Amino acid sequence: MNKEVCMKHACVKSASSEHVKRATPPSFLLKTHTLVEDPETNDIISWNDQGNTFIVWRPVELARDLIPTLFKHSNFSSFVRQLNTYGFRKVASGRWEFHNNMFRRGESRLLCEIQRRKAWASKLPPSLVKTTTKESNDHQRFSSSVPSSPSSYVSLSYENKRLKRENGALCLELASTKKKCSELLNLVAFHLNSKKMVVDQRPKLFGVRLELPREKRRVHEEFSENMSALSSQS
Amino acid sequence: MNKEVCMKHACVKSASSEHVKRATPPSFLLKTHTLVEDPETNDIISWNDQGNTFIVWRPVELARDLIPTLFKHSNFSSFVRQLNTYGFRKVASGRWEFHNNMFRRGESRLLCEIQRRKAWASKLPPSLVKTTTKESNDHQRFSSSVPSSPSSYVSLSYENKRLKRENGALCLELASTKKKCSELLNLVAFHLNSKKMVVDQRPKLFGVRLELPREKRRVHEEFSENMSALSSQS
DNA sequence: GGGAATATTCCC
DNA sequence: GGGAATATTCCC
Numbered sequence: 095m096n097k098e099v100c101m102k103h104a105c106v107k108s109a110s111s112e113h114v115k116r117a118t119p120p121s122f123l124l125k126t127h128t129l130v131e132d133p134e135t136n137d138i139i140s141w142n143d144q145g146n147t148f149i150v151w152r153p154v155e156l157a158r159d160l161i162p163t164l165f166k167h168s169n170f171s172s173f174v175r176q177l178n179t180y181g182f183r184k185v186a187s188g189r190w191e192f193h194n195n196m197f198r199r200g201e202s203r204l205l206c207e208i209q210r211r212k213a214w215a216s217k218l219p220p221s222l223v224k225t226t227t228k229e230s231n232d233h234q235r236f237s238s239s240v241p242s243s244p245s246s247y248v249s250l251s252y253e254n255k256r257l258k259r260e261n262g263a264l265c266l267e268l269a270s271t272k273k274k275c276s277e278l279l280n281l282v283a284f285h286l287n288s289k290k291m292v293v294d295q296r297p298k299l300f301g302v303r304l305e306l307p308r309e310k311r312r313v314h315e316e317f318s319e320n321m322s323a324l325s326s327q328s
Numbered sequence: 329m330n331k332e333v334c335m336k337h338a339c340v341k342s343a344s345s346e347h348v349k350r351a352t353p354p355s356f357l358l359k360t361h362t363l364v365e366d367p368e369t370n371d372i373i374s375w376n377d378q379g380n381t382f383i384v385w386r387p388v389e390l391a392r393d394l395i396p397t398l399f400k401h402s403n404f405s406s407f408v409r410q411l412n413t414y415g416f417r418k419v420a421s422g423r424w425e426f427h428n429n430m431f432r433r434g435e436s437r438l439l440c441e442i443q444r445r446k447a448w449a450s451k452l453p454p455s456l457v458k459t460t461t462k463e464s465n466d467h468q469r470f471s472s473s474v475p476s477s478p479s480s481y482v483s484l485s486y487e488n489k490r491l492k493r494e495n496g497a498l499c500l501e502l503a504s505t506k507k508k509c510s511e512l513l514n515l516v517a518f519h520l521n522s523k524k525m526v527v528d529q530r531p532k533l534f535g536v537r538l539e540l541p542r543e544k545r546r547v548h549e550e551f552s553e554n555m556s557a558l559s560s561q562s
Numbered sequence: 563g564g565g566a567a568t569a570t571t572c573c574c
Numbered sequence: 575g576g577g578a579a580t581a582t583t584c585c586c
Contacts, residue, residue: 166400
């Protein structure tokens with residue numbers, strides 16, 4: 095068994111880390127795949143017959159003898175926690191059998207497709223999480239409205255006072271906007287998590303079909319998909 | 329040296345986990361304090377003379393011989409990363425000397441006062457992070473950190489530049505927050521509406537009068553009320 | 563020094 | 575199973 099699986103990210107990622115192709119799978123997946131492939135340890139952990147799930151035959155031995163050689167602990171539960179984080183589901187087979195569509199015998203390249211679950215993934219529609227790109231940059235909406243090189247101590251002093259006032263106003267506005275935002279988030283999260291709303295297929299407002307800009311439409315569709323998924327699995 | 333420092337949280341915390349008194353300090357702090365106190369290892373790591381900072385005399389030995397006995401790694405840099413997370417600052421003394429106001433010789437009880445830095449702490453204005461005392465309207469979170477009556481054209485000019493930078497940063501943050509807020513509003517409005525349609529048309533659907541379960545109706549009404557409140561204040 | 567991803571622990 | 579705090583790694 096190769097114990098030299100390295101810990102490097104080796105990930106070609108963009109600024110916002112959304113669904114990117116990685117050069118190397120996450121360390122956890124690579125190590126686990128290697129472990130399951132290893133014929134030497136088949137009495138403890140192995141593929142099922144088809145090679146599309148794996149089975150832990152002896153959790154105690156796995157935790158005691160194998161886990162510490164790969165990870166910084168010796169807990170079966172932490173191992174399972176990681177599996178869950180990477181989207182593995184236990185197969186209802188009366189044994190410790192786990193499935194992930196991209197975790198298959200002989201297919202270590204597929205591991206790059208597996209996305210780690212983000213902390214907030216369960217609460218939010220994907221589109222809101224990555225607070226997008228070019229932030230309608232109206233910074234300087236204040237600063238630019240004023241000559242940038244005041245000629246005297248007096249004018250500098252005035253500008254200074256004004257800047258402080260604007261600074262204070264901005265802080266206040268920001269605080270209240272954030273408060274509102276967070277209340278909205280709470281509402282959405284609450285609504286998503288508690289009672290699943292019935293999702294109408296097409297966005298309409300007051301009975302009128304809306305033509306949304308591309309970006310907005312995508313957002314809504316993602317949200318609807320998200321909602322449908324949530325609804326159907328309840 | 330006591331190696332049995334336990335890993336339990338032992339924290340009496342409220343729902344939102346803000347500034348709470350802990351029964352036990354974080355594991356990292358307790359272990360590090362114990363290590364610094366230990367006279368056996370004073371040639372590697374020890375208090376300064378006053379006992380209000382500690383000094384790593386031999387980083388290599390610390391990493392190789394001591395760190396692995398306490399932590400799940402043997403890297404000096406990871407140790408330092410944790411120190412920074414807990415607010416320690418390197419003392420400009422030409423050696424590896426660290427200071428934290430609540431990290432003192434013989435005062436392990438003080439460790440409970442040290443707050444771990446949150447991931448988002450650096451992104452938010454202090455007023456939003458620590459919702460503590462009367463400090464909420466700190467308009468001058470920036471301005472107040474600087475002498476309010478600069479004595480010269482030059483210092484005034486510097487302050488001016490700084491204010492503009494901060495102004496720009498605030499505008500950016502405000503813009504992105506507003507964008508997110510508005511997207512959230514769109515989403516919520518859309519879903520409220522589609523849900524409302526389903527509910528409104530309920531009596532006529534399939535010609536059968538349907539009753540929503542009490543629980544669902546209550547949730548929806550609460551949600552609507554909250555939404556109206558939020559919308560009206562925008 | 564610190565942002566951010568991943569890993570580990572603890573708890574529900 | 576997963577939320578969330580803490581720990582470790584990697585990178586700027």
